Amino acid sequence: MLIKETIFIIISNFIVLNFLIFISIKLANYYKINDVPNARSLHKQSTPNIGGLPILILFFFNIIYLYFSSFSINEIYFIICLFIISFIGLMDDFFKLSSLTRFIFQFFVSLMSSFILLFFANLEINQNINISFFMLFICSIFLIILFINIFNFMDGINGLVSIKSILFLITIFFFLIINNNKIPLEFKNIENFIIIISILILFFLPWNFPFAKIFMGDSLSYFLGYFISFLIILLSLIDLKFMWISFILLSLFLVDTCLTILFRLFKKINIFKPHKTHAYQILTQYFRSHVYVTIFEVLVYLIILLPISFLILIDFLNGFFMTIIIYLIISILYLIIKKIKID
Numbered sequence: 479m480l481i482k483e484t485i486f487i488i489i490s491n492f493i494v495l496n497f498l499i500f501i502s503i504k505l506a507n508y509y510k511i512n513d514v515p516n517a518r519s520l521h522k523q524s525t526p527n528i529g530g531l532p533i534l535i536l537f538f539f540n541i542i543y544l545y546f547s548s549f550s551i552n553e554i555y556f557i558i559c560l561f562i563i564s565f566i567g568l569m570d571d572f573f574k575l576s577s578l579t580r581f582i583f584q585f586f587v588s589l590m591s592s593f594i595l596l597f598f599a600n601l602e603i604n605q606n607i608n609i610s611f612f613m614l615f616i617c618s619i620f621l622i623i624l625f626i627n628i629f630n631f632m633d634g635i636n637g638l639v640s641i642k643s644i645l646f647l648i649t650i651f652f653f654l655i656i657n658n659n660k661i662p663l664e665f666k667n668i669e670n671f672i673i674i675i676s677i678l679i680l681f682f683l684p685w686n687f688p689f690a691k692i693f694m695g696d697s698l699s700y701f702l703g704y705f706i707s708f709l710i711i712l713l714s715l716i717d718l719k720f721m722w723i724s725f726i727l728l729s730l731f732l733v734d735t736c737l738t739i740l741f742r743l744f745k746k747i748n749i750f751k752p753h754k755t756h757a758y759q760i761l762t763q764y765f766r767s768h769v770y771v772t773i774f775e776v777l778v779y780l781i782i783l784l785p786i787s788f789l790i791l792i793d794f795l796n797g798f799f800m801t802i803i804i805y806l807i808i809s810i811l812y813l814i815i816k817k818i819k820i821d
Contacts, residue, residue, distance in 0.1 A: 487544075488677065491536055495681050498532035503692050511572065513693055520634055520754065520762050525690055527571050530698025533678045534564050540674050545667045552664040555594045556708065559587045560701060563626065567700030577750040581623075587704065588622035595711055622707045628735045629703030630696060634759055635768040637687025638775060640679050640694065643702050645779055646727050647676045650709065650720070653791050659717055668709065675705065688769045722797025723787045726804055730775055730783075733808040734758060741816075757815040764818050 506512055506526030513519070513527040538561065549557070566583040569575055592615050633639045651672050654661070661668060685691050706728075714721035725732065734757045742749050754763065761771045786804070789795040 487540075491540065491678065492681050495532055495536055495678060498535065499529060499682065499685050499692060502526060502528050502532055506692070520759060520768065521636075521690065525693055527693040527695040528568070528697070529682060529685060529692040530564070530571075530694045530696075530701065531568060533675075533682055533694075533698055534568075534701060536678055537675055541667070541671060545670060548667060550664050550666070552594050553667055555590065556665070556668075559591050559594075559708075560704065563587045563704045564697050564701045567630075567696035567698070570700075571695040571697055584623050584626050585619070588619040588626075591622055591704075591708055591711075592618040595708070595715065618711050621711060622704060625707035625710075626700050626703035628731055629706070630699045631735050631738075631756065632731050632758065633694060633696075633699040634756065635762050635771060636690045637683065637768070637772045638758065639699060639702065640683050640686055641772060641776055642728075642731065642779065643706070644676050644679050644683075645776070645784075646706065646724075647672050647709075649727060649784060649787070650713070650724070651676075653720075653723065653787075654713075657717070657719075657791055659713070659720075661712075662716070665712060668712070671705075672709070675702075687772065690768075719790055719793075719797055722801050723790055725801050726787050726790070726797075727779065727783050729801075729804050729808055730758075730778060733805060733812055737809060737812050755816075757812050760815055760818055760820065763820045 503526050506528050511526060511528055512524040513521070514524045515522055538557075541557070562583065566575070566580065570580060595618060596611070596615055629639055629643075632642075651669060653659075654669065682694070686694065706724075710721065710724040714724070738756050739749050741755070742753075747753075754760070758771055758775070761774070762768055765771065783804070786795065786800055790797040790800060
């Protein structure tokens with residue numbers, strides 16, 4: 479694609495996306511499609527929660543317009559899964575689906591995706607993965623469901639999921655280039671998908687951070703959780719380093735969500751019931767600021783997690799041991815944060 483054409487497409491997307499977001503805010507306010515503050519909310523004003531819809535419309539339009547003729551059958555399956563999980567998230571934004579309904583569709587998408595990655599695609603699975611094929615299949619399903627819900631749970635303060643998603647996707651994109659990893663032909667367009675969704679979220683960011691005029695909603699958080707989990711599994715099957723790198727880059731999300739779920743299960747509390755007991759939620763209440771917490775997580779990513787991940791990429795550090803060390807440190811910090819008393 480010529481540079482002029484690329485610039486034109488980027489500018490066009492910027493203009494159209496901002497227009498669609500503006501219209502979405504007006505329609506959401508008119509039809510009361512808002513996230514209304516309650517005792518468990520971290521925001522104080524009723525805010526539209528369909529910000530993901532314009533992004534998803536443009537994402538699917540762009541990939542079909544630009545790359546439809548080169549789609550492989552596995553990419554078509556992947557896009558269908560992306561659409562299904564995004565649609566379920568959107569329906570949840572509109573109608574507040576039950577936990578069971580959400581789980582059924584998440585399981586179906588995860589099952590289909592695991593078949594795509596492990597059966598349909600002709601991947602040369604890395605020989606360092608020393609677990610049975612069945613266990614690999616089960617782990618794949620579990621990881622996708624986990625990530626869909628993690629990104630949904632962590633979408634509670636302004637800009638957190640948006641910024642972390644952009645950072646993670648761009649990091650992985652450049653790591654693939656630096657490490658000279660070749661994406662299998664079955665998924666040759668996925669790097670283009672990474673760039674498109676990253677640019678669209680970047681254009682969305684001023685509407686969501688530092689002050690939220692609109693939330694991304696479940697439609698986009700589900701999309702991102704699924705997209706990123708699929709990407710992690712795909713790259714890990716090619717080069718196991720990318721599993722450790724991904725787990726480290728997303729360690730704050732993973733530790734916060736998993737430990738919070740374990741604490742609530744131990745106390746026999748419904749894990750799907752809204753609450754404010756995540757570490758990031760406690761810190762937001764303590765500092766009375768969304769911005770401080772988001773900036774803190776971004777700085778930890780850039781100053782600590784990103785350099786460590788790069789050293790793993792170039793084989794200077796061992797990914798497995800560094801993952802254990804980082805998760806232990808973050809777990810200790812989590813326990814310290816849990817002891818903070820909120821007035």
